[in-house]
Amino acid sequence: MRLDFTREDIDADDATIRAQAAQAPVAPLLAAVAQLTGEYDLLSDDIRPDPALPWMPPDYGYPSETAARARLSAADALIRYRDRRCPPPVEPDPKQLRALVEFVVAPAAVDDDYLELLQEELALGGDLRAPRWRVATTAPRRRFSVAVIGAGMSGLVAAHRLRQAGVDVRVFEKNTDLGGTWLENSYPGCRVDVPNHLYSYSFAQTGHWPQFNSTQPVLLDYFRSCADEFGLAELISLGTEVVEARWNDQTSRWALRLRDASGAERTHEANAVVSAVGQLNRPSLPDIEGIDSFGGPYFHSARWRHDIDVTGRRVAVIGTGASAVQFVPPLAERAARLTVYQRTAPWLLPVPNYHDDLPAEINWLLRHVPDYARWDRLTTFGRLQEGTLPQTIVDPRWDRSNNSVSAVNDLARRRLTAWYEAVFPDPALRAKVLPTHFYGAKRMIPDSGRYAATLQRPDVTLETAEIGRITPSGIQLADGRHVDHDVIVYGTGFQASRFLTPMRVVGAGGLDLHDWWDGDARAHLGITVPRFPNLFLMYGPNTNIVVNGSIIYFSECAARYITECVGLLLARDAASLDCRPEAHDRYNEWIDAATDERAWGVSDVHTWYRNGKGRIAQNWPFNLYDYWRLTRAPNPADYVLR
Ligand code: NAP
Secondary structure, X not given: OOOOOOOOOOOOOHHHHHHHHOOOOHHHHHHHHHHHHOOHHHOOOOOOOOOOOOOOOOOOOOOHHHHHHHHHHHHHHHHHHHHOOOOOOOOOOHHHHHHHHHHHHOOOOOOHHHHHHHHHHHOOXXXXXXXXXXXXXXXXXXXXXXXXXXXXXXXXXXXXHHHHOOOEEEEEOOOOOOOOHHHHOOOOOOEOOOOOOOOOOOOOOOOOOOEOOOEHHHHHHHHHHHHHHOOOHHHEEOOEEEEEEEEEOOOOEEEEEEEEOOOOEEEEEEOEEEEOOOOOOOEOOOOOOOHHHOOOOEEEHHHOOOOOOOOOOEEEEEOOOHHHHHHHHHHHHHOOEEEEEOOOOOOEEEOOOOOOEOOHHHHHHHHHOOOHHHHHHHHHHHHHOOXXXXXXXXXXXXXXXXXXXXXXXXXXXXXXXXXHHHHOOOHHHHHHHOOXXXXXXXXXXXXXXHHHHHHOOOOEEEEXXXXXXXXXXXXXXOOOOEEEOOEEEEOOOEOOOOOOOOOXXXXXXXXXXXXXXXXXXXXXOOOEOOOOOOEEEOOOOOOEOOOOOOHHHHHHHHHHHHXXXXXXXXXXXXXXXXXXXXXXXXXXXXXXXXXXXXXXXHOOOOOOOEOOOOOEOOEOOOOHHHHHHHHOOOOHHHEEEO
């Protein structure tokens, strides 16, 4: 994939230009055209999205007539621009930039701080999150090295940022290729649930996404392209697992014990370690009796057996989470009979264009209005900065016995229920698929209707009876029935609470991280842990999102914070930086208190968010701006620098 926007001059006739604009999401279209043509009066107050209307095609939050009028105005501006022979776009001045940004994130208030965040996300003037310090000027005589563990989405951005500052970086990756989750999850139907223009680095935008929500091979190609573009591949040791990381109090350095595929071990030393091992990469096979007794092939969704042909076979799928909802439809296409074993019905989120290719009209805009993708990204960011967070906030006076946590949460449930009524006309099936947990207690799973339709195929059965045990020939249900199967696929999720396992991590004074956490991982800002100096976590505890944002954003924030921590170490000529327990504890109390006021915090539905101690160790309970505000730079008062 090319990481660029190649602008082509517009030479189409008027009718063609109007046709190209006729389907586009309105707000980013107007912003991109205003910026390209300099016609800022396109952004009139009467053409703003209506927050009461859903941001969905065909009109993207506008009354239809307003959308049509806005698109026509944008097309006419492009026609005038063509007639002026397509001069190069002029950089917006600060006032124009504010007008553009406020237009696409309306009706949210944009103060100066938020504007700065939005400008970073927009990245019109280039990579605004790049470190502003360099080792060569901050500490010219010091050689500071960082070992990054993992070459997935988080590890790549951490390595890139540190290297931009001139830090000596090595990346160790257990797999034989980079890509992390986008390498390991190769199951059929795998695709991202956040639109591409947002699910991509702010500093590596491209106009070449084939779909609104691209598939796993496309995402893997994107991350490989980023690694090439930023020269990261040469830093990565593939096929190298970090088995142990041990802090040396005397030398203030980490020693990593590395193991290659042959089992040979060696040691690597570094001043700091960044763990970017992900949360969702240790598959969880359920503790069901007889699992190993099954006579046919069985495998987990993240270890897909591409050598197993399911054509004409009787297939079982256990689990109905985000992965299963994606691979059930393509499996059903090939299997003779598919039985989906559901323990908890997930909330499906209708996204009509979820599986669609980008229409030719949008591709035309991407080629001729080059910053259209950036404005589309910012529009999505503006909507997802809070997302549906307000609908998940618990009203303490609300009666939760009717399956909702507040009036707006109840309204969201009723709206979704109406969609379920439309797409699942059979009341018996609907009773099985309609969730009984709060809206927002788990991440919603986007569906264009494909999964819903698959469950209604005559050769597909949704089984909600409890699984008793696995037998050599199939699945024995707790109610006594037995279903014969040839293949069993486990879409049963990951051991998400076991952060940084199976690696051993030993900090100051010989303290073992897993003993210290005792099954309840916590970190300051999800990044630093007291008594583990110079250890930094990406996608650490409480940095996962349920109803707002893209996880790439959190990784970009964490990468900046970590790079600034290294900058602080060098600027203070310190050997180590250790989080103060008070800062860590205060922060975690703040997180826990907010979690207790969120739908996922008060729900008793089974999720991978809650660890064995009953605490939600995964989720960030605030908006995106709050995480950015806290991670722009470390507060030196939160750390002991030695
Ligand atoms: P998951 O959300 O944890 O779902 C696991 C499923 O397996 C659930 O339906 C669960 O039922 C079921 N299950 C687990 N143990 C079981 C047992 N013993 N008996 C019966 N059923 C059992 O896992 P996932 O679908 O792999 O998704 C994990 C996360 O990865 C998602 O939440 C999402 O954040 C991410 N993801 C994202 C995308 C995307 O971007 N499009 C795609 C896939 C995954 P219960 O609900 O009752 O526990």
